[in-house]
Amino acid sequence: MAMAGNPDDPSGPQRPPAERRQRGGGWLARIAPGVRKIVGRRDTPENLWVKDPDTGEMIYRPELEAALWVTPSGKHMRINAEQRLSVTFDDGQYESLPTPDAPEDPLKFSDGRPYRERLASARKANGTKDVMSIGFGTIQGEPAVVLVQNFAFMGGSLGMAAGEGFIAAAHAAIARGVPMVCFTAAGGARMQEGALSLMQMARTTLAINEMKAAGLPYVVVLTDPTTGGVTASYAMLGDVHLAEPGALIGFAGPRVIEQTIREKLPPGFQRSEYLQEKGMVDKVVPRNELPEVLGQVLSILMGGRRAAA
Helix, strand or coil: CCCCCCCCCCCCCCCCHHHHHHCCCCHHHHCCHHHHHHHCCCCCCCCCEEECCCCCCEEEHHHHHHCCCECCCCCECCCCHHHHHHHHCHHHCCEEECCCCCCCCCCCCECCCEHHHHHHHHHHHHCCCCCEEEEEEEECCEEEEEEEECCCCHHHCECHHHHHHHHHHHHHHHHHCCCEEEEEEECCECHHHCHHHHHHHHHHHHHHHHHHHCCCCEEEEEEEEECHHHCCCHHHCCCEEEECCCCEECCCCHHHHHHHHCCCCCCCCCEHHHHHHCCCCCEECCHHHHHHHHHHHHHHHHHHHHHHC
């Protein structure tokens, strides 16, 4: 039988909580240091689990990476430029091509935070100069220049640097005599550059005309989201338009359209599957099948050029 007054006896008089805390703060604090290291709380990486945006399910990050960032529910999550290039080119091998410099903050713009500061933050977070990244390699054995627009960099917004990057990719393709593939992802034009950003719609269109004059294919892969001035220019000027499943594609967003026309939009409106039904997208292709499909498309498109040569 336990002695009366024993502090460890649950039936005996108990010390106040504050006094118990002063004695050591619980059993874990009183055990041997070596044992505490074994049973103590282990730090878990904050990004070890990723939440499915559609279902809320928690997905083990290594498994999601192995699935090319496509969730079990079929959600094609956004990936950065480096991941996109590695997934697209054969064996993940490619040559990175430089993107030209462009004037920074020509309008001395500030929306409560100077534009230069926003650029600096985006560059630090993404490790790139701006939204566009260019690679050269082979896709299923077909040489190609691939341009990737990174939505994580200021919403993939189209500015002067993006325009310069697009033109550089087109010229690189022409110089090598190979097709160009463009992965689009944008929220629209970059407001901090005003009308100068809108001019890139015309400049990129002229670069596509140069591709056509050289007899080289220009293929577009629409990813989530592709909106605004990008949709109104080079995103819809390809010889072939592919799209990832569930990608939002349009000019104005669904909410803006509904508020304007004061009507409810049909289910799936502006999603890649809906646009395929309406003829704006040639084929909706899951991410893991894109390299094979792109290789087939490029082979067919370049076959005529090779035969003519």
